[in-house]
Amino acid sequence: MALLEIKNLGISFGGLRAVDNFSITIEKGQLYGLIGPNGAGKTTIFNLLTGVYKPNTGTILLDGENITGKKTVEINRTGIARTFQNIRLFKELTVLDNVKTGLHNHYSYGTVTGILRLPKYFKVEKEMDERAVELLNVFGLEGEKDILASNLPYGKQRKLEIARALATSPKLLLLDEPAAGMNPNETSELMDTIRFVRDNFDMTILLIEHDMKLVSGICERLTVLNFGQVLTQGKTADVLNDPEVIKAYLGE
Structure with missing residues (x-):
């Protein structure tokens, strides 16, 4: 069953058609890749999916619900979370508190309760701490929960960003160049992490990536x-061997 259906999506900026007639269907539980040369419009599509931009044309259905043109907060609550090519952590907060920022959609207490530190405040904070540590355990970060996010090595900052996204309990996780800046060992660990997240969180994942080793290693379709515009779609191996794809990347 399709989790994400995009039909004829398009947006223009100052007369430039940045995305034109883009359509895609992603099944529940699928690990799907969106690739293309720099400037092809990939991040623009992520921005359309998350409400940063509003499309001029087309529709976006998430699990059958029309989310076209909704605000970012509404879309996140509906079930889409993302990471960014340039890591966007709260670097002056602890590792634990970064994950807790993603939990506030599901745990809450009133302003007065927070100011007066009423019993519900301590109950909710304890529950959030426990859930955040559970997520950090998944990524091997539980031992660093009390240090500042800025003090984590680069590869662990990437993992923390994914953990924070998962804290919002999404149906669809968008990963924007998750391997950017990683060395080969970190990329290999990241591949294992992405597979684990998909398999153990009942997650559907759409990723943008230039690292073809990662793409060919984990993506089922591209x-x-x-x-x-869409150049081609299909099974990963078929797409990567398509002469038109090779030409687009090599510029021949």
């Missing part, structure tokens, strides 16, 4: 974008 869509290739070029100049804002």
Whole structure:
């Protein structure tokens, strides 16, 4: 069953058609890749999916619900979370508190309760701490929960960003170049982490990535974008061996 259905999505900026007639269907539990040369429109599509931009044309259905044009907060609550090419952690907060920021959609208490530190405040904070530590355990970060996020090594900051996204309990996780800046060992660990997240969190994952080793190693299907339009779609091995895809990447 399809979790994400995008039909004829399009957006223009100052007369430039950045994304044109983009359509894609992603099944529940699928690990799907969106690839293409720099400037092809991949991040623009992520911004459309998360409400940063509003499309000029087309529809976005998440688990059958039309989320086209909704605000970012509404879309997150509906079930989409993302990471960014340039890591966006709260670097002056602890590792634990970074994850807790993603939990506030599901745990809450009133302003007065927080100011007066009423019993519900301590109960909810304890529950959030426990859930945050559970997520950190998944990524091997529980031992660093009390240090500042800025003091984590780069690869662990990437993992923390994914943990924080998972804290919102999404149906669809968008990963924007998760291997950017990683060395080969870190990339290999990341591949294992992404597979684990998909398999153990009942997660559907759509990722943008330029590292073809990662793409070929974990993605089941691919869509290739070029100049804002779909160049081809299909099984990963077939797409990566398509002469048109090779031409788009090599510029021949």
